[in-house]
Amino acid sequence: xxxxxxxxxxxxxxxxxxxxxxxLTDDAxxxxxxxxxxxxxxFVPPLAVVLARSTEEVAAVVRWAAERGVRVVPxxxxxxxxxxxxxxxxxxxxxxxxxxxxxxxxxxxxxxxxQPGVINNALRDHVAAFGLWYPPDPASSAISTIGGNAAxxxxxxxxVKYGVTRDYxxxxxxxLASGEIVSLGRATAKGVTGYDLTxxxxxxxxxxxxxxxxxxxxxxxxGRDERAVIGYFPSLExxxxxxxxxxxxxxxxxxxxxxxxxxxxxxxxxQQLGLPGNVDTLLLAKIDERGxxxxxxxxxxxxxxxxxxxxxxxxxxxxxxxxxxxxxxRLAYPALERLGPVLTEDICVPRSAVPEMLHRIQxxxxxxxxxxxxxxxxxxxxxxxxxxxxxxxxxAKARAKVAFDRIVExxxxxxxTVTGEHGVGLLKLDGARRELGGAVIxxxxxxxxxxDPQGTLNPGKAx
Amino acid sequence: xxxxxxxxxxxxxxxxxxxxxxxLTDDAxxxxxxxxxxxxxxFVPPLAVVLARSTEEVAAVVRWAAERGVRVVPxxxxxxxxxxxxxxxxxxxxxxxxxxxxxxxxxxxxxxxxQPGVINNALRDHVAAFGLWYPPDPASSAISTIGGNAAxxxxxxxxVKYGVTRDYxxxxxxxLASGEIVSLGRATAKGVTGYDLTxxxxxxxxxxxxxxxxxxxxxxxxGRDERAVIGYFPSLExxxxxxxxxxxxxxxxxxxxxxxxxxxxxxxxxQQLGLPGNVDTLLLAKIDERGxxxxxxxxxxxxxxxxxxxxxxxxxxxxxxxxxxxxxxRLAYPALERLGPVLTEDICVPRSAVPEMLHRIQxxxxxxxxxxxxxxxxxxxxxxxxxxxxxxxxxAKARAKVAFDRIVExxxxxxxTVTGEHGVGLLKLDGARRELGGAVIxxxxxxxxxxDPQGTLNPGKAx
Numbered sequence: 001x002x003x004x005x006x007x008x009x010x011x012x013x014x015x016x017x018x019x020x021x022x023x024l025t026d027d028a029x030x031x032x033x034x035x036x037x038x039x040x041x042x043f044v045p046p047l048a049v050v051l052a053r054s055t056e057e058v059a060a061v062v063r064w065a066a067e068r069g070v071r072v073v074p075x076x077x078x079x080x081x082x083x084x085x086x087x088x089x090x091x092x093x094x095x096x097x098x099x100x101x102x103x104x105x106x107x108x109x110x111x112x113x114x115q116p117g118v119i120n121n122a123l124r125d126h127v128a129a130f131g132l133w134y135p136p137d138p139a140s141s142a143i144s145t146i147g148g149n150a151a152x153x154x155x156x157x158x159x160v161k162y163g164v165t166r167d168y169x170x171x172x173x174x175x176l177a178s179g180e181i182v183s184l185g186r187a188t189a190k191g192v193t194g195y196d197l198t199x200x201x202x203x204x205x206x207x208x209x210x211x212x213x214x215x216x217x218x219x220x221x222x223g224r225d226e227r228a229v230i231g232y233f234p235s236l237e238x239x240x241x242x243x244x245x246x247x248x249x250x251x252x253x254x255x256x257x258x259x260x261x262x263x264x265x266x267x268x269x270x271q272q273l274g275l276p277g278n279v280d281t282l283l284l285a286k287i288d289e290r291g292x293x294x295x296x297x298x299x300x301x302x303x304x305x306x307x308x309x310x311x312x313x314x315x316x317x318x319x320x321x322x323x324x325x326x327x328x329x330r331l332a333y334p335a336l337e338r339l340g341p342v343l344t345e346d347i348c349v350p351r352s353a354v355p356e357m358l359h360r361i362q363x364x365x366x367x368x369x370x371x372x373x374x375x376x377x378x379x380x381x382x383x384x385x386x387x388x389x390x391x392x393x394x395x396a397k398a399r400a401k402v403a404f405d406r407i408v409e410x411x412x413x414x415x416x417t418v419t420g421e422h423g424v425g426l427l428k429l430d431g432a433r434r435e436l437g438g439a440v441i442x443x444x445x446x447x448x449x450x451x452d453p454q455g456t457l458n459p460g461k462a463x
Numbered sequence: 464x465x466x467x468x469x470x471x472x473x474x475x476x477x478x479x480x481x482x483x484x485x486x487l488t489d490d491a492x493x494x495x496x497x498x499x500x501x502x503x504x505x506f507v508p509p510l511a512v513v514l515a516r517s518t519e520e521v522a523a524v525v526r527w528a529a530e531r532g533v534r535v536v537p538x539x540x541x542x543x544x545x546x547x548x549x550x551x552x553x554x555x556x557x558x559x560x561x562x563x564x565x566x567x568x569x570x571x572x573x574x575x576x577x578q579p580g581v582i583n584n585a586l587r588d589h590v591a592a593f594g595l596w597y598p599p600d601p602a603s604s605a606i607s608t609i610g611g612n613a614a615x616x617x618x619x620x621x622x623v624k625y626g627v628t629r630d631y632x633x634x635x636x637x638x639l640a641s642g643e644i645v646s647l648g649r650a651t652a653k654g655v656t657g658y659d660l661t662x663x664x665x666x667x668x669x670x671x672x673x674x675x676x677x678x679x680x681x682x683x684x685x686g687r688d689e690r691a692v693i694g695y696f697p698s699l700e701x702x703x704x705x706x707x708x709x710x711x712x713x714x715x716x717x718x719x720x721x722x723x724x725x726x727x728x729x730x731x732x733x734q735q736l737g738l739p740g741n742v743d744t745l746l747l748a749k750i751d752e753r754g755x756x757x758x759x760x761x762x763x764x765x766x767x768x769x770x771x772x773x774x775x776x777x778x779x780x781x782x783x784x785x786x787x788x789x790x791x792x793r794l795a796y797p798a799l800e801r802l803g804p805v806l807t808e809d810i811c812v813p814r815s816a817v818p819e820m821l822h823r824i825q826x827x828x829x830x831x832x833x834x835x836x837x838x839x840x841x842x843x844x845x846x847x848x849x850x851x852x853x854x855x856x857x858x859a860k861a862r863a864k865v866a867f868d869r870i871v872e873x874x875x876x877x878x879x880t881v882t883g884e885h886g887v888g889l890l891k892l893d894g895a896r897r898e899l900g901g902a903v904i905x906x907x908x909x910x911x912x913x914x915d916p917q918g919t920l921n922p923g924k925a926x
Contacts, residue, residue: 164653192615193887196659197906223756248570350571444658463658
């Protein structure tokens, strides 16, 4: 047997004892678990895939790997867009997808304690039955897991008012690189005992520990009245001006999303939602204050839309219509993927720089002769230019990569950050180094070395 | 000259060149800067006190100290209640109190960039002129600095709805133990580039770096209508039942404070605010939703107060009356201090455990024959039992310490955390070790060693 085959066999035998019947080594499984949804991020098939069922199992697998110098790549649903879950040389993938139990919903304290494999929407539905609400809503909420959301500090549509995943993670159980199991954080409303290790683990992309249980803060489900305000704009920049004006006016909407013509068309062609096809850019705001106060805010948003050149500004109060409009937003990414490989950008710029950034994105598209569609959590300045390259067109692919780098460069020049919510993974390593600088990267390195001296957990990702 | 005198002289000479005219070595200054407001936390006078004026000066002083094996204790206004700013053997104190400039208030992005020595209330007033609001409001807001607030992750009265300091710190400039200056975080609404080092520094009590500039998120000042609901309760437990019921009903007030008879009397004797003297416990809620929705919530809070045995339940909408009521809350601590040394507890328990915890505190007071007054951010389950020992009564002091430890023990037994907002400092080191456990303490130690291998920055604090 060759060296590789020997290692594969050893891995299969050793791991099978730790997770009986849930160790995959066939080629199809190794291929399926070797990467996430990021386009063009590198990967190397793993030695094996372990479908873990418990914290203790994860700990045993990590110890097994650490003793053999094998690396461990943790994985939720594999819906990431930066390559953070891509397997690497001499690694095993530990998938947490089978860990789907919600252990506790505490109504008095408003928290849920759950395994990491629970799908975001499933957790939301589960706690809704208790009159509670889990706000963080990445566009992938139907398919991504709460553990993956925590490991990447996932954002979403409601962040502009309700914050990101980090704002909701109170505590967690973590398997460290040593295989030790630790409990971090708390179940109380406040607490400042020691360093915020929970917050450090959130967004660390599996490089400091594997999250095997999460306690998330919940809000009351009741107490919000949702209204949508929709406006059609003649250009991306005009919509950007409306976004900046809403921020300047001190209005904090529950959502403020931008969808351009290319995305609207792709969604409508696919799903026949009856969306308008002849407009340039759509802005979609949600206001959820109760009663007259909320109506007044919606009026102010509508007036700002009109001042910025928005037409056909309308309000929706019917929950089904609001859902349909936001469904169009959620479907934009998969709809575009049907057209060809999509290289997804994820930058965040100051809100006042949204018009200029959108302008530069269009310049880049023209200059590189690539199609760039745009969706954006515009209220946060978090833009997702989607660079589309026809299948098999290597020249277009090369131009798409140049466009990707150029957008990162423009974002940094405008005071932005190279990843608003998708994470660094592999795709944003260069950008992260430029954004953070040498001294801050060295801080990352020393923390990583302190908690994972052997480099067992997802090395080479995140910074 | 003796060894100590030599060291003092060396320190004075070396530092004087780095911060001309702002190095204090006289006995009065060394005494004044050797401790914060914590009762009975140990301290050793520093070799010198440096009143720093800039990031570069702090960096030069840290390099000077690191080269000589001298420790550096950073200090804001010294209003801490856990001994976190207490000077230690072979240390210099670096005070940031002169760094009082607000560099920028950005209305479009809603953030302020400020030096660390700005007083919390001064920052609040400063940004209010721009129509913006900095929510975190520790009871010390009139005297504590924003840098100290960040270093300790200060809480406050509005946390129950608006969160703690960590929720508002977007970025910072930090002097590391090496003397390197780094910029952490971002000025955008979202961002996930690398580890959350900003969040790690917040609440690290000066052990990982010295915060010399802070960027804080702001909210719009407008858009809230404040109402207070006041209720008088026949016992601490009855008030606790009301607190737990408000949480269970899914109501999130903007404040929910508890003040007991001993505190009310002490404040009124001092300030003649016309507070009732014949009640056992006061609950003070603030509701700030706008319009009819807010009025309805206030009605629900009032009804819950009455169901729990509250009497004379009243509403206040006059801003001056609301201010006066909350002033009584803010003055409770200094009012009690006039009566003798106050050993301040700061525990946080699950909201549903508030009645039981208040009951146990009373038992402890009776058992140890000490006076324990109570103020609490009750809506968060964050209780501040104030243990009062008459000056010079050593036996009472010993009993007070036993009571302090007993309260920590009960808090842990009820699933609480040993410090809700004051920090570990020196007073809660034992409690923190019990709460966190050996493996998590080892994580703290390895992060501390990674970022400060020589142990230059405030060693022996926080964990």
